[in-house]
Amino acid sequence: MTTMLLILHGLLAVALLGAITHQAASVWLPVRKPAGSLVGRFRAVSAASYANTIVVLYLCTATLGGIIYPEYRLSIRIVLEQLELWTANGAFELKEHIATVGLAILPAYWHFWRQPLADEYARTRAALTAMLAFIVWWNFLVGHIVNNIRGFGS
């Protein structure tokens, strides 16, 4: 059951990673003319249309992470401590804290991305999006690395 939930958690995280990266790229590196290249089209998406999806995906991913967290605490963290893998352990500690901070900014993120977009909040929107993108990337990479250390299904 935990393995299934872990896979689902990972799949939702991939979807969230794609959505937030698209949005962050379109906010921080907007295209000024019609995009021709793949990278240009990646940056040319309508950023506002991603906001609701990102909020839902973040909540679902975090909830699933919270459900499988006890298994990590019982089966994986103890191994990391025994192997003295302090960096991996600390990275995961940071993951749990910044994931919580991400939950705290979700209402503000959702509000400032509500249509029609207010020009005076463009900087706030960009900063909140960048923060959320950092949190999602950090959590994705750390979760992936820790999972690899322990070994899938071991």
Place this chain on the structure above:
Amino acid sequence: MIRSRSFAVFAIVFAVVYPIAYLIAVQKNYALFTYHPAMNQFGVGVQKPQTGPAMYWYGWMATAGIVASATGLVAAWLPERWTRRLRSGWSWLVPLCTMLVFAYLLRNYFLR
């Protein structure tokens, strides 16, 4: 419009108060409840580990959630003249600072 302004106030205050309340809850261990994963049991407040480790993370989030929600709701209720000084930038600046504080508090994991 009024509903939108009230939600904006709530969202900014929530984004400011939640990370600070969470940071304090983690540092002082103000967990609303404790989870014992080995026994699959919850206990009220902060409890010592029994069989296996004790998990406080859910309790810290609950504590911070209640404090931030209550503060946000009160702020959203206040007249506009009292909340006019709220800046939208606080909604990312304070959480960002909290993340940096957490990174600093956990530095020993990375410096061994």
